[in-house]
Amino acid sequence: MDTRQLEYFVAVAEELNFTRAAGRLYAVQSTVSAGIRALEKDLGATLFARSTKQVALTPAGEVLLPEARAALEAVDRVRSAAAMSSAGIRGRLRVGIFSNLDVIDLPAVLGEFHAVHPLVDLQLGASAAGSTGFADDVRRGRLDVAFMGLPDRDLAGLEVLPLVTTPFVVVLPPGHPFASRPTLTMRVLAGERFVDTPAGFGNRIVIERAFAEAGITRTVSTQVSDLGEVPRFVAADLGIAVVPSLALPRAGAAGVDGGVVVVPLVDPDVDWQLSVVSRPTPSPAVSALLALFSRHLGAA
Known part of the structure; x- marks a missing residue:
């Protein structure tokens, strides 16, 4: 053998x-x-x-x-x-990343990592199945590290480094009847058509569970594979959206941005956590990268 x-x-x-x-x-x-x-x-x-x-x-x-x-x-x-x-550390480091990830300057962090560990070959990639695909890839050894939008209860068997927790906001076309409200709840949104990411994405899993636990059925009429692009489809009046506020870095807690109106969702216990996951026995390269993420977020 x-x-x-x-x-x-x-x-x-x-x-x-x-x-x-x-x-x-x-x-x-x-x-x-x-x-x-x-x-x-x-x-x-x-x-x-x-x-x-x-x-x-x-x-x-x-x-x-x-x-x-x-x-x-x-x-x-x-x-x-x-x-x-x-x-020094050498080998291959496969990282699953989100596009439009503004909470951390990923090119800067990876550039710093490469400067310290030049013998590590960095391979970056996205997943058509979102966080669910990333979690499966890490468990199966296809990836070493991945950014993650799934709740901790869906990450059994993985090491989890929480990065940031953010509330959800409601994204509306400017002419929508709810656009002038200061806050909104899930109950008020029942019956609306929604723009959302595909079913395996962490943000959708979190919000759909929240709606289901509240006994509310919702209809997703438009699916967009890039979370950061959802507001553009809302602006085109294809529906409303409920997304993590980090997906709208310029809008703040509420206001008008990019042709949409952003209103806080005030239901309790509905938050989205961005994490980085790895297997329980990380390689030296993985440990070094996770330590770098922690240091950058601590400084931020």
Whole structure:
């Protein structure tokens, strides 16, 4: 058994597809298949049930998966420790980021990180599934660190570094009947058409739970994959929106900005938390980046 075979196994187990696993590992599919067969022979157990239509883990594969992940993480820590003793932190750091994230100057933070740790290869990317996709990617080892808009109760098994908590605000077209009100509640908004992000995004999960717990059904008529773009669709009179106030950095608590009216939502216990998450046993590179985030936010 070698670590490459374990990498093949974990990739196939997470993708449940040999072709996608090979692409993820920049390997040839036949090499991945041969590595899995060699691992199964070494262990004396079949790890995958294969058919022409699907790949599934066997009971033995289910048992092996968390152990294989732990073994690979341990090997990474050994390599990182050896590298640090001679040349500083090195390796790869995969970070899931939001676009239009103004609460922290991400280019400046990552620039400072690179200046201190030039041997770390930074890879940044977004997720079409929002925070839900990021959480899954971190759990499965596809990402090392990710920004997150999910509540803590949805982040079991992850290390969470809270960055900031912000209230929700209601975004309205200027001619809307509620545009002149000083505050609004969820109950008043029942029956409105909403512009929102897709279902997996953290801000939508939080606000939809709040509406459901209040016994209110709402209709999302327009979905926008970029939270920062929601006000533009509200301005086009496609509906109203309830978003974290951080999505409107120029508007403040209330007022007119960019062709929309922003009114505070005053229902209690309806807040959005922006966090950074990682796995419970972070690498030295992850620990260094999290420490840098903490320092910048502390200064802010």
